[in-house]
Amino acid sequence: MSGRVNRLCIKRDCTEWYAIFLIETESTQPQNVENVSENRIRGCDLGLEKFIVLDEGSNSKYEYPRFLQRSELKIKRLQKHLSTKRNGSRSSREIAFRLARLHLHVKRQREDYQNKLVSTILNKDTDVLVLEKLSVESMLKNHNLAKSLNDASFGSFAVKCIKKAKLLGKHILFVDPWGTSQFCHNCMEWVPKDLSERKHNCPTCKIEISRDLNSAKLIRRLGIQGSPPSDGGSSPAELLPLPSFRGMVNKSEAGSQHLDVGGRHKKRLRQLGEKVLACDFVHHPELFRTPVVATHANTD
Numbered sequence: 001m002s003g004r005v006n007r008l009c010i011k012r013d014c015t016e017w018y019a020i021f022l023i024e025t026e027s028t029q030p031q032n033v034e035n036v037s038e039n040r041i042r043g044c045d046l047g048l049e050k051f052i053v054l055d056e057g058s059n060s061k062y063e064y065p066r067f068l069q070r071s072e073l074k075i076k077r078l079q080k081h082l083s084t085k086r087n088g089s090r091s092s093r094e095i096a097f098r099l100a101r102l103h104l105h106v107k108r109q110r111e112d113y114q115n116k117l118v119s120t121i122l123n124k125d126t127d128v129l130v131l132e133k134l135s136v137e138s139m140l141k142n143h144n145l146a147k148s149l150n151d152a153s154f155g156s157f158a159v160k161c162i163k164k165a166k167l168l169g170k171h172i173l174f175v176d177p178w179g180t181s182q183f184c185h186n187c188m189e190w191v192p193k194d195l196s197e198r199k200h201n202c203p204t205c206k207i208e209i210s211r212d213l214n215s216a217k218l219i220r221r222l223g224i225q226g227s228p229p230s231d232g233g234s235s236p237a238e239l240l241p242l243p244s245f246r247g248m249v250n251k252s253e254a255g256s257q258h259l260d261v262g263g264r265h266k267k268r269l270r271q272l273g274e275k276v277l278a279c280d281f282v283h284h285p286e287l288f289r290t291p292v293v294a295t296h297a298n299t300d
């Protein structure tokens with residue numbers, strides 16, 4: 001560790017003490033986004049079945065180890081035990097402490113896994129990572145998903161991606177998640193499917209791939225072409241059928257999660273992502289490359 005120490009914080013977490021040093025160092029100069037070649041741009045789909053799916057690469061799928069689920073039985077047992085004790089008694093304090101330790105353990109497992117995963121994704125072959133602008137809030141209303149979503153913690157994953165990218169001088173780009181599971185990445189045909197359908201079979205271009213892989217490829221494509229419709233229609237992305245399709249397809253028909261990053265990560269993401277969201281992509285028309293497929297779906 002080198003650099004000038006600016007601040008030292010002492011923190012206590014579950015009877016453990018930490019010294020946190022805030023150090024000033026030379027920052028990594030971010031690469032010029034205009035020079036990023038297309039093969040160094042990765043699209044990434046986030047989900048509950050597979051935590052992340054990248055648009056290509058040998059290790060393109062990462063399962064999420066359900067840390068909370070693994071410790072759930074222990075947590076429940078302790079909670080039950082705690083409920084039988086008198087409030088404020090010595091034994092209730094002891095059990096509460098064990099419970100807090102267990103939650104800390106799960107949190108650390110999750111942090112460790114996500115940190116390592118972010119480092120793996122933002123490897124030497126990736127300069128720009130395109131993610132969906134997630135919205136867990138509405139999904140949390142679904143109680144069947146809520147627990148898994150809390151366990152997966154997509155918000156903290158996105159924050160980690162942004163931080164790491166800044167550190168390495170790379171870029172994170174967010175695109176609108178609407179319709180990313182429904183459009184065909186290749187021909188932009190609308191291929192409706194509900195959550196249980198795991199395959200993407202396009203009737204137009206006959207592509208048959210997994211649903212998550214199609215999403216990852218589409219996310220990458222949207223990232224390369226600029227993210228409609230947030231660019232105000234100034235980019236060639238406007239020519240693509242996606243923005244006009246938005247008005248034509250009923251949201252309930254879409255069967256796709258329309259997500260917002262929720263809770264405590266929202267503000268943090270906004271602070272961190274401000275620069276990233278206003279990514280240089282949309283300001284450099286020369287960056288918008290010819291669409292992967294020249295044909296546009298007929299919107300008539």
Ligand SMILES: [Zn+2]
Nearest residue numbers: 184187202205
């Ligand atoms: Zn297709």
